[in-house]
Amino acid sequence: MFKQLLLLIFLFSSSHLTAHVFTFKDQPGDEYVIRTYSLQELLINNELRGITDLKYEGRLKVLSNTKSGAKISGEYLYYSKPHLSSRGYRLENKRHTSSQFIRRSNGKMNIGSHVFFPVVRHVPTFPKRSLQIGDSWVAPGEEAQDLRKFGLSEPYIFPFKGHYRYVRDETFRGKDCAVFEVMYILNHNNQRPFGKSSLVLPARVMGYFKGYYYWDKKEGLPIYYEGDYDFIYVLMNGTVLEFKGIEYGDVRK
Incomplete structure (x- = not known):
């Protein structure tokens, strides 16, 4: 009986000590559909002005593998509709939806400052070491916001530190997945001159995102995520905009 108990303890402990090196496994010809x-x-100014149902769709293809990483190209579409509306989604961006970037196997991206999509970049980014359940790490990331309606012709990009934790393993949609907790907090002061239209552009951005990514170990990509966010923009004219909500998305290969 004692030996059996020791064996059970060993097996239970071993399952929690299994380490894994996580990487993106992009291969030429791979195609992805991302829906968020x-x-x-x-x-x-602290007054609720509306609730909107948003949808983002990306169609990406891996063109080649280079020394710098996988070269990926595609397009992103942005739709919206009023909350609880019976109407279908309306396409919001009819121009400048194309995107091209290099993604390293660890998730770090090389993308031009003029490219609007993807909005969240370098997430997730993995360390070079192997990881086991309970491990945590920090990696830089970026958000690129589209403020063209305020007169800014290029993406408004601000950096953040992404905090990650390997929470558990789970069978999700029939896939062997690792579940990662992802969180980042923003507190960004704008030091960039905008020109004549600067009064309606951000002087400061604050907020957070917290969510969970489900990582397909075999395919080497996230297949689902969910989270909540709350971002506050203090404009140069003193107006305070707050965007908060819940979101989820998946990747189909």
């Missing part, structure tokens, strides 16, 4: 949904509240 968000229910977003907009507050202006």
Whole structure:
């Protein structure tokens, strides 16, 4: 009986000590469809102005593998509709939807500052070491916001530190997945001159995102994520915009 108990303890402990090196496994010819949904509240000076149902769709293809990483190209589409509306989604961006970037196997991206999509970049980024359940790490990331309606012709990009934790393993949609907790907090002061239209552009951005990524170990990519966010933009004219909500998305290969 004692030996059986020791064996059970050993097996239980071993399952929690299994380490894994996580990498993106992009191969030439791979194609992905990414769909993200968000229910977003907009507050202006602390007054609720509306709730919008948002949808983002990306269609990407791996063109080649280079010394720098996988060369990926595609397009992103952005749709919206009023919350609880019976109408279908309306396409919002009819121009400048194309994207091209290099992604290293660890998730770090090389992408031009003029490219609007993807909005969240370098997430997830993995360390070079092997990881086991309970491990945590920090890696830099970026958000690129589209503020063309405010007069800014290029993406408004701000950096953040992504905090990651390997939470558990789980069978999700029939796949052997690792589940990662992802969180980042923003507190970014703008030091970039915008020109004549600067009064309606951000002087400061604050907020957070917290969510979970489901990583397909075999395919080497995230297949689902969910999370919540709350971002506050203090504009140069004193107006305070707040965007908060919940979102989820998946990747189909």
